[in-house]
Amino acid sequence: MKKAVNLATVATEFLSRPGLAPTTRETYELTLAPILNEYGSWSIEIISGTIKFGLLLLMATPISRVVFSLFAFIRERDLTYIIMTLIVLTALIYSLVGGNS
Structure with a gap:
């Protein structure tokens, strides 16, 4: 049976580890x-x-800020900023989904 672990238990184990300086x-x-x-x-x-x-x-x-900016640039039909925003959005999504973890 799995024992419930609470924050106090984790803190106590952290503070009782060997080699921890007294001031720390x-x-x-x-x-x-x-x-x-x-x-x-x-x-x-x-x-x-x-x-x-x-x-x-x-x-x-x-x-969300990049997505809203993309919609604003699409509305203004500013192709340069649409492309730049799509590049930034792609980088954000890649870092979120495909980044090293």
Whole structure:
């Protein structure tokens, strides 16, 4: 049976690893304490989903801007900017889908 992992467990394992400098441990403890008090019982799956959604929004922003620019240039019938925008859109989509990961 799979054990549920929460944020507090991950933080504790991170801070208890060997070779971590005492000053680094103190800094992380001071930084993580308020976060763990509030969100420490949240499962990692919830946090992972939230991060994935945020990354999706960050990736959608430049793509949507280029798409809207493409529509504007098509409306203006500006062939030079249509071609340049299509090149940029192709590069964005390639980096999203075909990039190295």
